[in-house]
Structure formats: structure tokens, C-alpha cells
Amino acid sequence: MSIAITSPQLKENAAEALKDAQLQEALAKVGPGFIGKRAAAAAAMPEFDALRDSARDIKNHTLAHLDLYLERFEEKVREAGGHVHYAVDAADARAIITDICKRLSAKTVTKGKSMISEEIGLNDHLEAQGIIPVETDLGEYLIQIRHETPSHIIAPAIHLNKRQVEADFRRVHTDLPADRDLTEPTSLLAEARGELRQKFLVADVGITGANFLIAETGTSVLVTNEGNGDLTQTLPKAHIVLASLEKLVPTLEDATQLLRVLARSATGQDMSVYTTFSTGPRRPQDGDGPGEYHVVLLDNGRSAMLEGELREMLRCIRCGACMNHCPVYHAIGGHAYGWVYPGPMGSVLTPSLIGVEKGANLPNASTFCGRCEEVCPVRIPLPKLMRHWREKEFERHLTPxxxxxxxxxxxxxxxxxxxxxxxxxxxxxxxxxxxxxxxxxxxxxxxxxxxxxxxxxxxxxxxxxxxxxxxxxxxxxxxx
Amino acid sequence: MSTSRDIVLASVRRSLGVTSGEAPRRQAVDDRLKGHPAGVVPARGQLAPAERLALFKDKVVAAAATLDHLPSTAEVPGAIAAYLRARNLPATLLRGADPRLAALPWQNEPQLDVWIGPSDGRQLVGLSHALGGVAESGTLVLLSGPDNPTTLNFLPDHHLVVVDARDVAGDYETLWTRIRALFPEGPLPREVNWITGPSRSADIEQTLLLGAHGPRSLHVLLVGEAG
Incomplete structure (x- = not known):
């Protein structure tokens, strides 16, 4: 669902969150779950810090040459039989996607988890056009049936407990026996798998995000643990990749360097289960795969961030480590931040994308303890960038x-x-x-x-x- | 009228303070794309062949997959039949037309019902052949193509993958070098799939559960000795 911006009400949101006993119970698990896993993965890789330096340098190099890498990526996608569409803003991106869906007479589209899709409010727009979007990442599916928004960039339903999931499944999956046992997460997962399997098989278009776009080969890279992204992109008539400009990296090796720090920083895995490099549509002799391959490249304020110190924020690879280690996120959760991106990365990115007038409160939600910067795999100086926005807020007389x-x-x-x-x-x-x-x-x-x-x-x-x-x-x- | 493309590229160049005509910038980009430097390659996978293979096996199991290490391809159909029996699965599977799979001595297991083609979601067991493996993380590397349908990797409940021990590398970069050599004129196959263990999700209360949307089980049939 698309998101009404409540970032200006951060204080009220936070007060609500602190009073919400169920939310507090869920949030209490965030730190213990993620922090130890990342620490263990980092400790098991002696080159981890060298890889972080390498990841930072790759992103800096790419951003400094972004126009040229974009052109090269475009050329390679076309050579492989795919299409590239530039989108200046959210409305532009929504229109491009709806046009493709309408041309293919799409009734349902399956979707892999994409924060960009949340950013442009894609699901509401598709529904308004009579196209049914089906979120397939388990967490995204849970929040879709609850008409909520993600509260974490890699664990969108981290604010829910299994009792709530059970109640929602009973409410929505009415074709299943009412007396079925749903007390355990395993039965909940099995039910979601069954429900979504049908949707995968009938979808007309599959929309996914991308973790990286590779200029060398015109390839999009998608990382999942569930395999939902792969079913989303493989089975329908068309695969639409929705990605923002800064996902570009030069080469296969550069993407590999970044992949080595991504899963370790996010979930503590050496590598996520499915890392898929997609190049163009199915080939004439192939027995499966989408007949069309489209990449929608979204700007929506990012090209302006290339000027000045906010460029560093465009290195972000969306691992979620900053919020996993943030005492403020631990206390108030993701929804309190009031828009798409929560935690320290959200506090820097949100004012850049929706304007300092609406987002100015977020950089104040920090103790500047510095843990986010300590764990960031691409070494974004998040406290410094939050300070940048605090100064802007003061300069523009937005402070009370x-x-x-x-x-x-x-x-x-x-x-x-x-x-x-x-x-x-x-x-x-x-x-x-x-x-x-x-x-x-x-x-x-x-x-x-x-x-x-x-x-x-x-x-x-x-x-x-x-x-x-x-x-x-x-x-x-x-x-x- | 300027297109969205013109607007975005002009905005990128304005912010960077460049015109796109600068020769040194173009040279830096060309050099990076041609040279594709490897960067930091962890020492973990840089081992002698036998140790490398041992690390691969450990990492495959650590990723919650199972593994049979077989002396030669002759044992593969038997190992598959045993796998299916042990799990009370019907003696039937779906595979791609890959010549390496076609050449297996299927006649040794006449009760095995072997079908060829992409999956439509109704098969319990899919069989693929990997291009190689990566010891560093226990990752399998598969290429899509007419003989290797992608659906086999994701729709069946059980994904069985044959990989030659000589194709297990220490790191991902070695596999990229091989893939570039296989497709020198580009483009890459529609998909290059890295698979590290079976499908999973921790979206309900951060409890890690196997078998989210993809295969519930990943079984590796590792063949031969490291070369």
C-alpha cells in the first residue's frame, strides 16, 4: 500500500510505539537476533573490513561515473533483448509499469519485495487500474493482507507475532477448514506457501526490485532466501525490474565484492540462499522464463543527491544493519519513522527524498552513538549526514x-x-x-x-x- | 521535448559537474569494465584441491543442504533412487535435457521414472547439473539454457543437483572467469543462479524455517575427486 507521510509526527508516533506492549515484545527480539549473527559472520571472515573498504570504493567510483555506467548498462540490456525505461519520479515509474501491464492485459502481478515499490506507492496504483498486485515475500504478504507498510527494510513484518499472523490467515484464507491447526510458525509458513504457489502460477507479470545492476553485462541481481523473487520473475509473461539509479555497479566482480558484505551485514549468512543474475528475456530455445524483460530506472531525487555530501548515502545497499544496531529503532520500531525507510538510513534518506520540511524530525531521532556507522558495510557516515540535516533544519528555521x-x-x-x-x-x-x-x-x-x-x-x-x-x-x- | 532519459542523465551530470565528454572519465570506465579487477578475494577458499573440496562439503551442510559424495557418475542414478526411497517419495523426477544428465546410466535404475523438460509446479523432484561450486560458502552455480530450465531450481519440493568435484572452485571469481570464457561474445545466459542451501524464511517472529517458496530440500550429488 502507498504510504501517507507521518514523519512530521515522529514524537507522537514514538510515544504510541512505546506504549504498544505487543510491539515492544516484538522489538525486544530485534537486537538479540540480528546483532549476534552479524558479529559472528564478520568475525569468521578475516577480510571483512577490507571487503567493506572495497565495497565503499566500488560504490564511490560508480557514483562518480554514474552517467557513463547508466549508458553502458542500457546498451547491454538492449543487446540481450531487454528494455530500459528511465523514470524521473514516482508518477513516471507507475505509468511505465501500468502501461506494460495493460499492454499484456495483466490481471494479476506477483511481486518480489521491493522498497522502491513502496516508495512509489505501486500497489495502490495498480489496484486503482484494476490490476491485482500480490506480494510474495512472506513478510510483505503478511503486511499486504493487513494493509500495513513494512517496518523494516529486510524484515517487513518484524513488528508482528505469530498470533497476529494466525488471526490474519483465518480472516483471509476463508476457503480452508476453520478447525485447522495454525499454532506453530511451520504451519503458518506451509499455508502461505500453498496460497502463494497458486498465485505464482497464474500471474501475468512479475515485478521485482534489484540489489544490484551490472553495467558490464546489463544484468540485474536479486537476492532472496525464500525463492519468491525467482518464482516471481521466472513464471510470468514479463519480468519488470524496478530499481533506483544508485544500484549500478561496474562488473560481475564488483557485484561479487558487494554480495560478500551484504548477507553478512544483514542476516549473518555467508551468502543468501538465492542470488540470481538475470540478463534479458528468455532465449528462443529456452523452455521457460519471461518473454519480456524490462528495467525501470527510478531517479526520484537521487540524481540531486549526487551533489554534495549526501552522495555518500547513495552507497547504501539496504542491508538493514544500521537499524538492527540502532537503540532508537529498537525502542520505537520502523513505523514511527513515518515513511518508507526507517532507522538511521531512513533518517538520512527520507529528508532527501520527501524534503527536509517533512523529514526534518527524523535526524533528531538519534543519540549519535555511532553504532550504525560502525556496522555499515559501505561505511556511510550516518551520524555526520544526520547532523547535516539537523543543520539544514536549523538554517531553514524549521526547529521549534x-x-x-x-x-x-x-x-x-x-x-x-x-x-x-x-x-x-x-x-x-x-x-x-x-x-x-x-x-x-x-x-x-x-x-x-x-x-x-x-x-x-x-x-x-x-x-x-x-x-x-x-x-x-x-x-x-x-x-x- | 526531452524524454525522461534526457532529464535524468542531465540531472546526474549537473550534480556531478560533468559533461560526459571528458576523456579521462570515459577511460576510467572502459578500464574498469575491461579489467574487471577481482578486489579482495578471501583466503578462506584458497586451498589445495582436497581441502577445498572438504570446505565445500562442510559449507553445503552448514547451509542446511544434504550431500552425497560419489566416486563417479555411474553411481548417480542409484544415489537418487536411494534418496527418494529414504524420504518415501515416488520414484519419479524431472530433469533438463543437459547431455551430462542424459549420459548418466539411468538403465541401472529401471524403476526410476525420468521426465525431461521445465517444471509446471506439479513435480516433487527436480534434477539439475551445476556449472560448478564455490567452496567459500558452499554455493552452487547454475546456468539457464535450453537444456537447463530455471523452473527446476525453484518449483519442485526437492532440488537435486549434480556437480563435478573438479568444478568446485575456491571463490566466485573463478566461476566468473569460466562463464566469461563460455560466452565471449555475450550476452550471459538469461540466468546465472547461485544457490546456497534450501529455501527459507524468518519472517514470522525471526524463527528460521526451511521451505518457504522454493525447494524444501536441496541435495547435492558431488561426483569424483578434486582435480
Missing amino acids: APQRYGLKVWSFFATRGWLYRPATRLAMAALSLLGRSKGRFSSLPLAGGWTKYRDFPAPEGDTFQAQWRARKASSRSNAA
């Missing part, structure tokens, strides 16, 4: 007035050391004295936002700067 005044007062002091030092020393000494008995404050003037949820620890007497000076002085005297 009390915050602006607060920051002005602080910066007045902070840029005048002769004033800042005595003022903070005085404040810390006063707080230390006041909080001496309990060691903490349960309420403080001007800090209600903090103390409403937790105590504020009482300072121990000195400012950080004073302690630092004292420590340096003592280490100097020790050394002497």
Missing part, C-alpha cells in the same frame, strides 16, 4: 522556537570560554549541593522532558572540563 532560543543561549556561552567555564562550574556546584542527599533529581526546572521518565543524576561537583584539566595536570606530574 524554544529549541532555537535554547541553542542560541547555549552557543552564546559555549563560544565564550571565559563566560562558559565559570557559569558551568557554578551550575554544577549548585546542582551537586542540591542533589547531595539522593544523588539524583526526580524533577528539575527546564528538564521536565528528561525527568518525566527517569531521574537526572546529580553532578559530582566539577565540570568535565575542570576534571579533564586536573587529570592532564596529574598525568603530566606523574610522567615528570
